[in-house]
Amino acid sequence: MVVFALAVPLGWVDPPSHEALSNLVRHPIGRMYLFVLCPLPLFHFAHRFR
Amino acid sequence: MKPVPRYTEFHPRWYRCRVSTYWWVGHRRYLKFLLRELSSVFVAYFVGLTLWQVRALAQGPEAYERFQQTLRSPFMLALSGASLFFLMVHAVTWCNLAPLAMVVRVLGRRVPDWVIAGGNYAAWLVVSAVVG
Numbered sequence: 001m002v003v004f005a006l007a008v009p010l011g012w013v014d015p016p017s018h019e020a021l022s023n024l025v026r027h028p029i030g031r032m033y034l035f036v037l038c039p040l041p042l043f044h045f046a047h048r049f050r
Numbered sequence: 051m052k053p054v055p056r057y058t059e060f061h062p063r064w065y066r067c068r069v070s071t072y073w074w075v076g077h078r079r080y081l082k083f084l085l086r087e088l089s090s091v092f093v094a095y096f097v098g099l100t101l102w103q104v105r106a107l108a109q110g111p112e113a114y115e116r117f118q119q120t121l122r123s124p125f126m127l128a129l130s131g132a133s134l135f136f137l138m139v140h141a142v143t144w145c146n147l148a149p150l151a152m153v154v155r156v157l158g159r160r161v162p163d164w165v166i167a168g169g170n171y172a173a174w175l176v177v178s179a180v181v182g
Contacts, residue, residue: 001096001099001130001133001134001137002134002182003182004099004103004121005099005121005126005130005133005134006127006130006131006134008118008121009118009121009122009126009127009130010127015118018107018110018111018114018115021107021114022107022108025104025107033181034100034104037097037100038097038100038101041093041094041096041097042094042097044090044093045090045091045093045094045097046094048087048090049087049090049091049094
């Protein structure tokens with residue numbers, strides 16, 4: 001949230017290039033990170049909001 | 051002479067005191083609790099934003115640039131600021147609450163609260179540093 005939603009849009013840091021970020025997302029560790037990062041917080045949200 | 055009670059074939063309605071849905075707004079403790087629970091909405095928003103970013107990346111450089119342009123709008127910046135605030139509230143309140151949720155015993159002795167809370171804060175810092 002700090003890096004991609006605030007620091008990059010406000011110009012505090014240079015945005016990563018499309019190629020660099022695509023490679024990061026396609027990397028097995030990046031995929032594994034996203035696989036954990038996405039469902040668990042959604043489960044956490046659903047558990048509280050139901 | 052006793053008055054004859056009036057009977058009806060239908061069951062009478064129960065007396066239920068009407069309580070506002072928002073009764074908790076006037077109570078500071080409950081308001082804090084509800085705001086903490088509602089802050090989980092921003093946890094889901096963060097996941098949505100991440101998935102949106104991955105989708106933009108998959109669609110190509112133009113879509114990624116459009117995604118970044120959208121995040122630069124004042125509305126999205128304000129939303130991101132609010133989200134960061136509520137995410138911090140969510141994380142800090144959990145770290146402070148962790149010693150009550152996890153009672154750890156080592157060699158028959160209860161691990162002090164500050165060790166458990168400190169461990170949570172340390173883990174948060176390490177993960178943030180690695181990801182950042």
